[in-house]
Amino acid sequence: MLSQGAHLAGAGGCGEDQGKSVSVVLPAGYSSRAATDADVEAIHELVAGTECELHGEAETAADGIKAVLSRPGFDPAVDTVVVHGPTGLAAWAWLNRGKRAQIDVATDQRGLGLGTALLDWAEARAAEVGTDWFGQMVDDKDLAGTELVRARGFEVLAVNWQLQLPMDEEPVVPALPEGITVRPFAPGDAAAAHLLIEDAFDEWQSRRKSYEEWAAMMIDRSSFAPELSPMAFAGAELIGAALCLDLPDSDEGYIEQLAVRADHRGKGLARTLLAVARQAFYRQGKRNLTLWTHSDTGALAMYERLGMTVHRSTTIHRSPTRAH
Known part of the structure; x- marks a missing residue:
């Protein structure tokens, strides 16, 4: 699973949006289209499933998915993709302002090339928007996702930590x-x-x-x-x-x-x-307090002094945008 890493501020500006639809090359038996509000619950179920597999619990809320699709300056018609296969929703991806991507593949649909196809789509969409680089956040427990972005030449840009503080x-x-x-x-x-x-x-x-x-x-x-x-x-x-x-x-x-x-x-x-x-x-x-902090804030040490400990982390990987 390539994942957002939850509740992170977006990065970067963008060039002039061409407003076109970028095609996705998928394996036989799979189809793609833009996401709509009608997909929110299915997308939430997909993302929650990947979180449960990695961490034993789901964190993403359905209203967070809906907020992504409705944020100003974001056009789901060209900035999102949902992929359906023989058993239903298999994967989804979005790209915000040509800079920040999220890709999630259902746990039972891995190894089929869906993540690679959606990463190709994100890069092509970033090139169309006119940005010079785009980032993909990967959960640090997602070894396959990390291997994929590194194999494509992505470099580490920053780290996000989820901190917790029990309340006994x-x-x-x-x-x-x-x-x-x-x-x-x-x-x-x-x-x-x-x-x-x-x-x-x-x-x-x-x-x-x-x-x-x-x-x-x-x-x-x-x-x-x-x-x-x-x-x-x-x-x-x-x-x-x-x-x-x-x-x-x-x-x-x-x-x-x-x-x-x-x-x-x-x-x-x-x-x-x-x-x-x-x-x-x-x-x-x-009985537990949770928040995320970003490596660029320099706040990790402060939170640790307050008794919080790192529960999980994600890494932001960045790649130059290549012309398509």
């Missing part, structure tokens, strides 16, 4: 610094939260998300949990946020985005936001 007892929230207040996310916080998150992520990501794209991938998701998402304020100014998901059928408390404004770092606010989120999840019956 109710977390204690530390005292807040003087002048700082914390409360749950409210509808009027959306614009300020977007600015805070994108300003913080600007330090390592290469493309800011518009408000519309950020909202589609975050607060518009059905699993977004505003009541579990603590927001830190200095007076009326938002200075920190931990935006959380309440994933269905999961005992995990999931922080999707965490940021502290640069001029308020080093004051323990990240620790406090984590503690408030942990306490809220604990009171809902969750």
